[in-house]
Amino acid sequence: MKPYVSDISIGRQFATGLRSETHQIGVIGGNVSGPDTAASQNDPNVHHAVRWEGDTLILESGSHSGPRPRTGAWKERREAWSLDADGHLRIVLTISGSSNAAQTRALMYRRP
Numbered sequence: 001m002k003p004y005v006s007d008i009s010i011g012r013q014f015a016t017g018l019r020s021e022t023h024q025i026g027v028i029g030g031n032v033s034g035p036d037t038a039a040s041q042n043d044p045n046v047h048h049a050v051r052w053e054g055d056t057l058i059l060e061s062g063s064h065s066g067p068r069p070r071t072g073a074w075k076e077r078r079e080a081w082s083l084d085a086d087g088h089l090r091i092v093l094t095i096s097g098s099s100n101a102a103q104t105r106a107l108m109y110r111r112p
Contacts, residue, residue: 057081
């Protein structure tokens with residue numbers, strides 16, 4: 001039986017310091033702005049998902065001002081995490097949005 005992992009904690013180092021985040025694997029979620037107040041109409045709708053696609057862990061997040069993802073003013077971020085044959089971590093990062101073309105970068109990490 002394969003070990004079960006229900007969440008992943010990630011520490012990201014930025015010039016301003018370390019930012020930590022924890023995601024539950026297999027969870028899709030988000031927030032939808034309601035029409036009740038003028039303030040909530042200005043808030044973007046957000047969505048996120050963390051799931052396995054074969055041996056690749058996918059982390060997705062985004063926001064949109066329209067009624068559905070990729071409508072109105074929108075942006076999305078997708079990270080695909082996998083291990084190569086030598087055990088190096090490979091992350092393929094794709095960032096896209098309504099105001100810019102999709103940009104993809106592949107990053108490789110190995111233990112020192």
